[in-house]
Amino acid sequence: MHSLSTLLVLGLSSWAAAVPAAPLEHRASSCTFKTAAAAAAGKKSCTNIVLQDITVPAGQTLDLTKLKDGTTVTFAGKTTFGYKEWEGPLISVSGKGITVKGASGHVIDGNGAKWWDGKGSNGGKKKPKFFFAHSLTSSSIVGLNVKNTPVQGFSINGANGLTLKNIHIDNSAGDYEKGGHNTDAFDVGSSDGVKIIGAVVKNQDDCLAINSGKNIEFTGGDCSGGHGLSIGSVGGRKDNDVENVVISNSKISDSTNGVRIKTVYGATGSVDHVTYSNIQLSNISKYGIVIQQDYENGSPTGKPTNGVPITHLTLDGITGSVTSKATPVQILCGNGSCSGWEVENVKVSGGKKSSKCQNVPKGISC
Ligand SMILES: *[C@@H]1O[C@H](CO)[C@@H](O)[C@H](O)[C@H]1NC(C)=O
Ligand SMILES: *[C@@H]1O[C@H](CO)[C@@H](O)[C@H](O)[C@H]1NC(C)=O
Numbered sequence: 001m002h003s004l005s006t007l008l009v010l011g012l013s014s015w016a017a018a019v020p021a022a023p024l025e026h027r028a029s030s031c032t033f034k035t036a037a038a039a040a041a042g043k044k045s046c047t048n049i050v051l052q053d054i055t056v057p058a059g060q061t062l063d064l065t066k067l068k069d070g071t072t073v074t075f076a077g078k079t080t081f082g083y084k085e086w087e088g089p090l091i092s093v094s095g096k097g098i099t100v101k102g103a104s105g106h107v108i109d110g111n112g113a114k115w116w117d118g119k120g121s122n123g124g125k126k127k128p129k130f131f132f133a134h135s136l137t138s139s140s141i142v143g144l145n146v147k148n149t150p151v152q153g154f155s156i157n158g159a160n161g162l163t164l165k166n167i168h169i170d171n172s173a174g175d176y177e178k179g180g181h182n183t184d185a186f187d188v189g190s191s192d193g194v195k196i197i198g199a200v201v202k203n204q205d206d207c208l209a210i211n212s213g214k215n216i217e218f219t220g221g222d223c224s225g226g227h228g229l230s231i232g233s234v235g236g237r238k239d240n241d242v243e244n245v246v247i248s249n250s251k252i253s254d255s256t257n258g259v260r261i262k263t264v265y266g267a268t269g270s271v272d273h274v275t276y277s278n279i280q281l282s283n284i285s286k287y288g289i290v291i292q293q294d295y296e297n298g299s300p301t302g303k304p305t306n307g308v309p310i311t312h313l314t315l316d317g318i319t320g321s322v323t324s325k326a327t328p329v330q331i332l333c334g335n336g337s338c339s340g341w342e343v344e345n346v347k348v349s350g351g352k353k354s355s356k357c358q359n360v361p362k363g364i365s366c
Pocket of ligand 2: 335336
């Protein structure tokens with residue numbers, strides 16, 4: 001009892017305080033932790049965890065994996081991280097029925113500018129990934145205020161029923177050239193039932209990238225500075241099927257691309273029943289809409305292949321403008337591998353028409 005109370009700073013709930021003979025696990029159900037070590041050591045005895053002003057030591061993960069069912073984790077005050085060149089993640093959460101939220105006025109500051117060298121995950125300093133939301137079931141992450149992730153932000157993998165609501169990510173510290181490249185906001189793979197609602201993202205890579213998974217929704221997002229709302233790249237991983245995705249009611253501004261689907265050259269897999277609906281574009285510098293089946297090692301080959309068909313794609317209400325040097329619509333499909341598309345109210349103005357489109361399916365002009 002004595003050693004436990006020194007280990008945990010117990011925020012005793014009033015009923016527990018009033019019932020001193022309550023079993024230990026009940027009295028320990030609410031805990032405030034001020035160090036990452038205390039959180040890791042005490043997480044199993046609490047279902048209401050408050051992380052208060054934690055500085056996570058360099059090279060360590062704020063380990064919130066395998067939480068008790070139904071645990072609530074609240075980030076309070078400022079959460080920061082020591083500097084080390086390593087792979088991360090800085091934060092990891094797993095469990096069932098978990099709620100992760102932010103207290104009013106909190107910030108989770110990844111201190112990314114210390115790592116940023118303009119090379120992202122393609123070289124230079126080794127940069128830790130930010131937040132592993134892996135193996136979360138029937139859970140939610142709500143209202144987090146995140147700044148300056150060293151490289152990729154939320155990695156969502158193996159989720160079954162996960163809602164991320166009102167997550168704000170601002171990776172805008174430092175100048176652009178030395179900035180936070182490859183700071184994808186949400187990377188989704190091998191998951192079923194993911195909802196990302198009301199995300200506000202300023203970054204330098206995909207706002208959303210879905211590599212595999214099904215029943216995924218992204219709505220009410222506001223993305224700027226990055227590479228747009230992407231499916232892919234699909235192919236060449238363990239899971240290569242994307243099914244039933246709705247991306248809707250979102251804005252993409254000051255970005256290289258708007259709507260993007262990329263599948264890997266020579267690979268196999270599928271992209272089926274993806275809908276983009278009511279997407280507003282502004283100041284897009286490369287492609288308003290780009291759908292390409294020719295991706296290899298991070299860049300296009302110009303030679304689309306048909307092993308990852310894109311079927312039943314709906315583009316409904318994609319409007320706005322690209323810059324004068326950009327291309328409004330670029331479609332590079334393999335022979336017969338884009339079909340069953342429904343296209344309505346696609347009006348992207350500005351830029352120059354593409355001369356490179358291949359195998360464009362019925363319904364869209366290039
Ligand atoms: C357009 O977006 C770029 C980033 O792609 C940004 O540097 C520039 O300031 C934006 N222009 C306007 C007028 O907002
Ligand atoms: C496209 O595929 C069909 C069979 O599905 C084949 O007959 C045709 O020759 C192919 N065209 C090209 C240009 O490869």
